[in-house]
Amino acid sequence: MGPMKRFKVRRILIEREAENDSLSKKIIEQLPNIPRERVGSNELALWEDIEEMDKDSLRLIHYKGEFLKPCPGTRRYICCGYQILNVGINCPMDCSYCFLQSYVNQPSLRLFTNLEDKLNVIGEFIDNHPERIFRIGTGEFTDSLALNYITGWTHFLLPFFSSRKNCILELKTKTSFTKDIINSRYKKRIVIAWSLNTSRIIANEEEKTASLKERIISARECQKAGFVVAFHFDPLLYYSGWENEYEEIIQLLERYIDPTSIIWISIGSFRYMPDLKWHILKRFPDTHIFDGEFITGLDGKQRYFKPIRVEMYAKLSERLKKWYDNLGIYFCMESDDVWEQSLGWSPKNSSNLSKYLDNRVRMVMPA
Amino acid sequence: MMKKNLLKSSLVNIVISDIDLTPGPFCMSFHFNLEPLKASIEKYGVINPPYLLRNPDNNFLVVAGYARLMAVIELGWHDIACHVLPDSFSLFNALLFNLNDNLIHRQFNSIEKGMILQRLTHFISTEEIVTNFMPILGIPSNKQQLELFLGLDELEERIKISIAIEQLSIRVAGLLRHIDKNDRLKINNLFTSLKWSFNQQWETIQWIKEIASREGCSINKIINSKDINEVLHNTTMNKPQKVKAIVRILKFRRFPSLSKAEKLFIKGVSNLSLPLGVKIIPPPFFEGTDYKLEVTFRKGEDLKEKLANLCNVPELKHIPDFWKGI
Numbered sequence: 001m002g003p004m005k006r007f008k009v010r011r012i013l014i015e016r017e018a019e020n021d022s023l024s025k026k027i028i029e030q031l032p033n034i035p036r037e038r039v040g041s042n043e044l045a046l047w048e049d050i051e052e053m054d055k056d057s058l059r060l061i062h063y064k065g066e067f068l069k070p071c072p073g074t075r076r077y078i079c080c081g082y083q084i085l086n087v088g089i090n091c092p093m094d095c096s097y098c099f100l101q102s103y104v105n106q107p108s109l110r111l112f113t114n115l116e117d118k119l120n121v122i123g124e125f126i127d128n129h130p131e132r133i134f135r136i137g138t139g140e141f142t143d144s145l146a147l148n149y150i151t152g153w154t155h156f157l158l159p160f161f162s163s164r165k166n167c168i169l170e171l172k173t174k175t176s177f178t179k180d181i182i183n184s185r186y187k188k189r190i191v192i193a194w195s196l197n198t199s200r201i202i203a204n205e206e207e208k209t210a211s212l213k214e215r216i217i218s219a220r221e222c223q224k225a226g227f228v229v230a231f232h233f234d235p236l237l238y239y240s241g242w243e244n245e246y247e248e249i250i251q252l253l254e255r256y257i258d259p260t261s262i263i264w265i266s267i268g269s270f271r272y273m274p275d276l277k278w279h280i281l282k283r284f285p286d287t288h289i290f291d292g293e294f295i296t297g298l299d300g301k302q303r304y305f306k307p308i309r310v311e312m313y314a315k316l317s318e319r320l321k322k323w324y325d326n327l328g329i330y331f332c333m334e335s336d337d338v339w340e341q342s343l344g345w346s347p348k349n350s351s352n353l354s355k356y357l358d359n360r361v362r363m364v365m366p367a
Numbered sequence: 368m369m370k371k372n373l374l375k376s377s378l379v380n381i382v383i384s385d386i387d388l389t390p391g392p393f394c395m396s397f398h399f400n401l402e403p404l405k406a407s408i409e410k411y412g413v414i415n416p417p418y419l420l421r422n423p424d425n426n427f428l429v430v431a432g433y434a435r436l437m438a439v440i441e442l443g444w445h446d447i448a449c450h451v452l453p454d455s456f457s458l459f460n461a462l463l464f465n466l467n468d469n470l471i472h473r474q475f476n477s478i479e480k481g482m483i484l485q486r487l488t489h490f491i492s493t494e495e496i497v498t499n500f501m502p503i504l505g506i507p508s509n510k511q512q513l514e515l516f517l518g519l520d521e522l523e524e525r526i527k528i529s530i531a532i533e534q535l536s537i538r539v540a541g542l543l544r545h546i547d548k549n550d551r552l553k554i555n556n557l558f559t560s561l562k563w564s565f566n567q568q569w570e571t572i573q574w575i576k577e578i579a580s581r582e583g584c585s586i587n588k589i590i591n592s593k594d595i596n597e598v599l600h601n602t603t604m605n606k607p608q609k610v611k612a613i614v615r616i617l618k619f620r621r622f623p624s625l626s627k628a629e630k631l632f633i634k635g636v637s638n639l640s641l642p643l644g645v646k647i648i649p650p651p652f653f654e655g656t657d658y659k660l661e662v663t664f665r666k667g668e669d670l671k672e673k674l675a676n677l678c679n680v681p682e683l684k685h686i687p688d689f690w691k692g693i
Contacts, residue, residue, distance in 0.1 A: 047493070047510050285545060288580055288581070290577055290580070291577060291580050291581035292581075293621075293622045293623070293624055293625055295622075295625060295651075295652035295654060296651065296652060296654070297654055298654055298655055303654075305622070305624050305625045305628075305652065305653075306652075306653060306654055307624055307628070307691070307693055308624060335654075335656075336656075337656055
């Protein structure tokens with residue numbers, strides 16, 4: 001497998017209201033030879049495009065909603081109080097387990113072109129709450145870096161967030177596309193994060209993403225350049241031999257990464273809304289992600305039977321702690337008793353988990 | 368919409384061998400019982416003559432009355448009076464004509480609904496079918512359902528019959544489409560040889576598929592496993608008991624840890640010597656942390672006595688631990 005390649009864009013769909021947005025102009029400049037179509041914002045999408053997600057079309061949209069929103073988390077489990085900066089929806093990579101397959105009801109890579117013009121509103125909001133720490137990420141509804149070479153998001157987001165003392169921006173990715181940020185002058189308050197999974201899962205379930213080694217080498221380069229990094233073991237998948245294969249990831253981390261500048265490592269086992277299963281099986285009929293023992297959780301999502309989650313969390317976190325004891329390990333959407341049984345302590349509630357992660361920010365990235 | 372003046376036809380005596388009797392582009396009949404129809408025809412003749420369209424080969428296509436024609440053939444007729452629609456009558460109108468003819472006097476089975484939708488796709492857009500025709504057929508108007516019904520045509524005759532006579536759930540049939548032919552026939556056989564509810568079928572087929580995926584074995588091998596075969600050939604069990612036993616076997620194989628935990632919990636609670644009418648209910652799937660106590664009683668005195676007895680069961684403190692350490 002060669003190094004990760006840039007994604008092919010087949011066409012650019014420009015909604016009329018987005019035509020004059022600064023980001024639209026930049027994107028068109030970046031892709032001068034790609035066919036463009038003007039479209040209305042209310043035009044109905046083709047069923048096939050919705051189903052297949054039309055991942056090779058960019059749709060430029062003048063977004064009318066709120067750009068900064070709290071992560072909805074999930075009810076009855078402990079969540080981290082993250083803020084999502086909604087730069088766009090959908091992703092050019094194709095992970096079998098991706099929740100967007102049932103969440104998104106519109107096709108194409110939807111990019112919000114008035115983001116830069118709205119940053120002042122976000123800045124004002126952050127500045128008006130100096131007592132809070134905003135942990136903000138762009139990697140919830142899309143990959144933070146996969147389309148950066150087209151959108152240039154980091155050119156304006158890095159300086160914007162770097163200059164603020166009560167927030168951090170986390171760029172979460174499965175790519176190795178760090179070339180554009182590595183030479184940036186704006187590294188303060190910026191966290192570059194990678195989702196990690198075993199080579200088997202990456203090969204079988206994470207189409208078009210960077211290999212495990214590419215991700216970790218990219219993280220090392222970012223660390224060397226002065227960025228703080230983070231890792232997300234999410235979704236953790238249970239299969240015969242999982243332990244040895246997750247061990248390989250940690251060995252690679254040990255080999256390439258300086259653990260002292262890791263702000264946090266999250267762990268979350270695979271969970272899904274029941275409806276997502278049918279979308280996934282349609283697009284990925286040979287997937288093995290449903291092989292485990294799933295039960296209905298307190299939030300209605302399917303998740304591994306609790307003793308299986310505890311076993312995975314306990315083994316993985318114990319191994320990570322053996323590498324370095326101060327990694328800021330936390331669980332994504334888990335219950336108090338699972339925290340206790342797996343890690344030996346629990347934040348008890350979402351508010352305390354928020355405080356714990358805010359303290360990690362203060363510790364690893366002092367203002 | 369079809370106009371009245373398009374329905375002009377001439378009544379002609381047609382030799383049956385001149386009629387194309389393969390299920391043609393307007394046929395929407397599947398797995399019908401000819402006996403009552405034959406009995407009626409024998410007694411009263413064909414009250415409503417079939418409708419035909421002349422096709423370019425100079426024989427006739429059946430527009431409406433396919434079952435009537437099948438019945439008269441079985442009765443040994445040589446010819447039959449039929450309405451022949453004018454050549455200008457479009458194929459789409461012929462399909463709508465037959466649909467309306469059927470709609471007024473009978474219910475379609477699921478395979479027939481699939482046939483109708485399939486035939487409509489030759490003439491109109493998916494959107495039109497979803498919006499205008501699926502409600503008429505009593506199918507929820509969405510594209511997933513359309514796809515499900517259109518896919519029924521790919522299934523083997525035996526499976527189609529199981530669906531038509533409602534022995535096999537259509538949702539299950541949707542999954543069968545993506546399974547190897549021999550495996551799906553095996554599943555059809557399992558579901559039709561015993562009395563399964565549609566919910567049981569749905570749960571079971573998913574378990575079987577997931578076990579096969581996890582264990583890397585064929586569906587056939589799972590259904591042919593020794594323990595399932597023993598149940599199937601058990602002469603002391605009735606059909607519902609066999610279904611329950613197979614569900615239990617498959618559940619244990621699909622969810623070994625959860626099943627073991629449930630077993631341990633039941634065993635642990637049964638060792639507690641709880642007062643009669645007292646039950647301890649674990650959280651669903653042991654996911655939550657709150658257990659419930661259920662006490663059945665008739666009078667307050669009875670309740671007091673049971674609660675007092677309950678307080679004297681020292682092992683209660685072990686309750687959450689029964690299933691742990693699986």
